[in-house]
Amino acid sequence: MQFFIQLSLDGLTIGSVYALVALGYTLIYGVLKLLNFAHGDVFMVGSFIGYGVLQALGGASDPVVPVWLLLVLVTLAAMVGCAVLGVVIERFAYRPLRNAPRIAPLISALGVSFFLSNSMQLEFGAQQFNYASYNLSGGALYFHGFDLDHVHIPLLRIITIGSAFALMVVLWFLVNRTRTGKAMRATSFDREAAAMLGIDIDRVIVFTFILGSALAGAAGVMFALRVPTFAAVGFTTGLKGFTAAVIGGIGSIPGAMVGGILLGCAESYTAGYWTTAWSDLVVFSILIAFMIFRPQGLFGRVDIRKV
Amino acid sequence: MSEWLPPESESPEEAVPTTGPAVGRDEWVAREGERRVSRxxxxxxxxxxxxxxxxxAWLMLFVAAGSLMPVFESSGYVRLVGFNTVVYMMLALGLNLVVGWGGLLDLGYIAFFGVGSYVYAIFDSAKFGYHVPSILIIPAATIVGALVGLLVGLPSRRLSGDYLAIVTLFFLELFETVATNGNQIFGHDITGGSFGISTVFPLSFAGHTLAVQHNGIFAVSYYYLAIVMFVIVYVSLFFVNNSRTGRAWRSLREDPLAAEVMGMPVNWLKLTSFATGAGxxxxxxxxxxxxxxxxxxLNFSPVVLITLYAMVILGGSxxxxxxxxxxxxxxxLLQVLQDPGQARVLFYLVIVVGVIAAYRVSVRLAIVAASTAVFGIATHAIAASFHHSWVDGAHGGLAGVLANWVVVPERLTPWVGQVAYLLLLVGMLCATQLRGRLRLVTLPPTLYLAAFVWENQMIPNPGPARYIVLGLLLIVLMIVRPNGLLGERRVEIN
Structure with missing residues (x-):
């Protein structure tokens, strides 16, 4: 039972990271119908920005600001940096291809992904960058926390999961309770009709990229607080994020959250009860099973195509 | 960029006055060639x-030129590169079948390459003690590859482009996982794990072994064998393309829905396209x-996949x-970028040709050239006045000449390189957006930064630099010339 709780906690942590990445995929897919392969690399860039800011503020063991402010600043910097990156990518790599055949932006996205990961490797090398979060205020974020059935739950985990959920709530509010969110939903429902009703499609798309990329940046920091980050990390994480989005139902925000956490838990249980080597196999089997038996995902709606 | 390419560069077989419009294009589109005014x-x-x-005739010319290469080139390395190029050509032909004709974004393509490799390696290596004759194992591996392709295609039957892409990409990841961990499948060693299989026998026909090396260098027989295989693949795919199935694939690419309405077996077509490409x-x-x-x-990583896509897109899918x-x-290109001297020449050649193409021979061209030169010399002088080690990094040849212009420090401080790279990106993006005088002002510093980054970062790190170039190539091609060099330009009719 203790082992199970430990694994669930692990799954929840990594799952909330997947969920944040999946949200970006879902949002962008919703408005552009584009599978943004570069999203995983935006996530990677976010974790690098976080690392840079962390080092600039004195590193984890000797920060110049209080720990809570340090975490907030690192996350905010990553979110802002990624938002800018997302807008630039949209402007230069996807907007010129808005009306091209569907395969064109996909290939362009592959190019962006390749460009980003190799640029980071060129500038920073292929080695791992460790946030050394166990040094934050002398390891207090690990010692403190509370016990559940003799399993110690460190504070950092709670902060990570909590802030991921807080971000999701903010996103839900933005999408469902604001004018821009309404425009986003309209655009994702029917782009042409939305444009005819006077919605500025370009603005909505830019806004979507800002939201999605900022979430990816936050996810990058949360990921790197747990394990070291490196230039090639974006590819696999992006793939899993997309799988989470598919499981939840592409275009559905609660779906992406549930999908991410399901995926994280599945991976964690596989690693704990079987072997880490085959966790990809399990993820892939889940994806295939969903594609065959429930292609619209858990929360997606069935797409009816009119000819 | 498109201005300086001849507007009517079409593939050679376009010339054949076909008997009627091909399926998927209407008559007006099909007869575009006849309306074309020749120069x-x-x-x-x-x-x-x-x-x-x-x-x-083109094919024969091409093959003849390729076959003559070993006659003039005695270096084993160059011959090996030639062999790899022919293998890449075969792979590109197969990928073209799936992406260019079927219109299916297959991101697991390289895994099928891996399946063929592993089937051969498992059944023809000292590791497991099998020694199946090549005449059997080559067709067998091809068939196994095609069958795996069919299997991967099965769950994606109902999926549109993006989902198909993700399933196949995941399949590639899975293939890598299985190959890497294949030494512990229920206690059995099947793939040799991450160390792979390194005791594979060479090809053998009727008891006669085809040695891999001849007098210590790469055996040319493999090169010629690869060319023969390439010709077989090319010719058979050519005929497939002009068959009923080929036309059906293209109709699938143009509009799957319309194809289905016309009674085409869409699922079956997708599967055969997938399987043939995989084979x-x-x-x-x-x-x-x-x-x-x-x-x-590691031979089957996504890096190889992107390289293949760059090939297909550049040539024209x-x-x-x-x-x-x-x-x-x-x-x-990938070979050239690995050699510092050649990479340098290529870079400056591309820059010069690009700038001339953008401005033609004009006053503006002179302004850009002069101000870039002056900008560089001034920067160089300022850097040199601080410390001589700032400009002492390059010696000899073209690099030595350029070292009077580009700042090449003995050891580049990392943050300077990072800032320069970021500024270069910003400059490049600005240069695409600005027009007129503003562009004229931003261009010289951007060009200089490009030279700085190229000399100090790209040339010493050919690994990532090659792939940065490929990634940029994909993005720029998709925007500027999605039909590639020789691709069919699609005429959209709404």
Missing amino acids: AGWAGTVEERLRRVPWW VAALAGTISTALNASVYP GSQPGVVVGAFLVSV
């Missing part, structure tokens, strides 16, 4: 003559493995001669 003067005549040359990849895998005498999971030329160009 005046001798250029037009030459163009017209070239267009009349049949496809097989071609597996075939290429066998000969490549036989020559390298080894196979490792959908056009057979196009993707062959694309494979050749990208393969050569």
Whole structure:
């Protein structure tokens, strides 16, 4: 039972990271119908920005600001940096291809992904960058926390999961309770009709990229607080994020959250009860099973195509 | 960029006055060639003559030129590069079948290459003690590859482009996982794990072994064998393309819904397209493995996949001669970028040609050239006045000459390089947006930064630099010229 709780906690942590990445995929897919392969690399860039800011503020063991402010600043910097990156990518790599055949932006996205990961490797090398979060205020974020059935739950985990959920709530509010969110939903429902009703499609798309990329940046920091980050990390994480989005139902925000956490838990249980080597196999089997038996995902709606 | 390319560069077989419009294009589109006004003067005549040359003549010319390469080039390394290029051409032909004709974004393509390689390696290596004759194992591996392709295609039957892409990409990841951890499948060793299989036997026909090396260097027989296989693949795919199935694939690409309404077996077409492409990849895998005498999971990473896509897109997806030329160009490009001297020459050549193409011969060209030179010399002088080690990094040859202009420090401080790279990106993006005088002002510093980054970062790190170039190539091509060099330009009718 203790082992199970430990694994669930692990799954929840990594799952909330997947969920944040999946949200970006879902949002962008919703408005552009584009599978943004570069999203995983935006996530990677976010974790690098976080690392840079962390080092600039004195590193984890000797920060110049209080720990809570340090975490907030690192996350905010990553979110802002990624938002800018997302807008630039949209402007230069996807907007010129808005009306091209569907395969064109996909290939362009592959190019962006390749460009980003190799640029980071060129500038920073292929080695791992460790946030050394166990040094934050002398390891207090690990010692403190509370016990559940003799399993110690460190504070950092709670902060990570909590802030991921807080971000999701903010996103839900933005999408469902604001004018821009309404425009986003309209655009994702029917782009042409939305444009005819006077919605500025370009603005909505830019806004979507800002939201999605900022979430990816936050996810990058949360990921790197747990394990070291490196230039090639974006590819696999992006793939899993997309799988989470598919499981939840592409275009559905609660779906992406549930999908991410399901995926994280599945991976964690596989690693704990079987072997880490085959966790990809399990993820892939889940994806295939969903594609065959429930292609619209858990929360997606069935797409009816009119000819 | 598109201005300086001849607007009417079409693939050679376009020239054949076909009997009627091909499926998927209406008559007006199909007869576009007849309405085309040919250029005046001798250029037009030459163009017209070239267009009349049949496809097989081009192919024979190309193969003859390729076959002569080992006669003039005795270096084993260059011959090996030639062999790899031919393997890439075969792979590009197979990928073209799936992407260019079927219109299916197959991101797991390289895994089928791996399947062929591993089948050959498992059944023809000292590791497991099997020694199946090549005449059996090559077709067997091809068939196994095609069957795996069919299996991967099955769950994606109902899926549109993006989902298909993700399933196949995941399949590639899975293939890598299985290959890397294949030494512990229920206690059995099947793939040799991350160390791969390194005791693969060379090809053997009727008891006669084809040695991998001849007098210590790469054996040319493999090169010729690869060319023969390439010709077989090319010709058979050419006929497939002009068959009922080929036309059906293209109709699937143009509009799957319309194809389905017309009664095409869409699912079956998708599956056959997938499986045939996978078979071609597996075939290429066998000969490549036989020559390298080894196979490792890392040979089949997404990096190879992107390289292949760059080949197909650059050449023009959908056009057979196009993707062959694309494979050749990208393969050569990757080799050139690895050599510091050649990479340097290529870079400045591209910059000069690009700037001339953008401004033609004009006052503005002179302004850009002069101000870039002055900007560089001034920067160089300022850097040199601080400390001589700031400009002491390059010696000899072109690098030595350029070292009077580009700042090449003995040891580049990392943050300077990072800032320069970021500024270069910003400058490049600005240069695409600005017009007129503003562009004229931003261009010289951007060009100088590009030279700085190239000399100090790209040339010392050819690994990531090569792939940065490929990634940029994909993005720029998709925007500027999605039909590639020789691709069919699609005429959209709404």
